[in-house]
Amino acid sequence: MASPIQQLYALQHVDTELRALRLELGALEGAAAEVKTAVGAKRSVTQAKRQEVAELERQRRDVETRLGEEEEKTKDRRMRMQRIRNEKELGALRREVEISRELSAQLEESLLRILDGGDGKLGELKVLEDDLAAAERQLVAVEQQLAERRQALAADLERLTAERARAAAQLEEGVRQRYDLLFERKGGLAVVEVRKEGDCGGCRMRVPPQLITQIHRNADVVFCPSCQRILCVPASTSSGGATRRSSSADTPG
Ligand SMILES: [Zn+2]
Incomplete structure (x- = not known):
């Protein structure tokens, strides 16, 4: 029969091993949680940028549609001008064509602005997407490492926990x-x-x-x-x- 001090010394030996295993797992869990938080933040930033890009895309389609419409109207007016002999009506049509041309010029200008801004935002989005993908790969790696260590240490943890219970039960x-x-x-x-x-x-x-x-x-x-x-x-x-x-x-x- 071991003396109480021998039993305590043995218990401390088991506890030291247990503590090392728990510290190791705790550190890995902490690292995984940190990467997970970072991935979450990157996801929201990337999502916001995707929405900005989508909004610009929507604006681009809208302007292009309006440009197309103006073009159609102008074509239609020019055809009518060939049939009309009335000077007053012709004058009115010419003014409409003129207004339409000005409107088209404005639309083309805003289309260029949208395309320029879109290029910048697409570049930013690409950087964010790459960054997010890297962080997601890192998360997978860290979580895999954690799962592997958990699995590898499970038997040791179980054995030591049982040993600990046995050793502790012997003590007053x-x-x-x-x-x-x-x-x-x-x-x-x-x-x-x-x-x-x-x-x-x-x-x-x-x-x-x-x-x-x-x-x-x-x-x-x-x-x-x-x-x-x-x-x-x-x-x-x-x-x-x-x-x-x-x-x-x-x-x-
Ligand atoms: Zn002392």
Whole structure:
């Protein structure tokens, strides 16, 4: 039967692995979320530009239709002018043709403006579309990477979670809670060794000799008086077989 400190040390080993896996997945999830947000923003900008281009296209068709109509009317008036001999009517038709010619000139001018603006906007749209496509490819890649890592780590996560539950169940409730709090607050370093110099491996403050004796006795969980971490002693300096740490707690990975 392992001592409480050995059990805590083993638990910390499992928790350290779990924490590394969760951090890795968390980082990938964060990166994926960031790219997703960027893609969303690029989609709206691109969509707005598409609408601008579509609106210009609509205006272009509208002007072209009106130009065509004016052309038809002028053709029609010229044919009528050939049949009409009445000077007054001819004069009126000539004025209509003249007005129509002016209108056509204006329409052609605005058509040119629309075509110019359209070229610029089409260029802008192309840049946005390319940018969006690149971001979408990046999103697919990041999400695929995340899915692959999730799948690859699923078995490890499951194994470690089960190991964690087993290890935690062996501990007294109060000790486990205190350990959990320390692991959380002390950056994943709740159980530390007393260094051979006699100071705490966590905060480097001197550990009183009577506490070291207590740790060697291995009966109670001993806390560092200054950082409150749980103290243990390296296997080589511990007395007796009772403090020999299990190989699973020693071997990383
Ligand atoms: Zn300390």
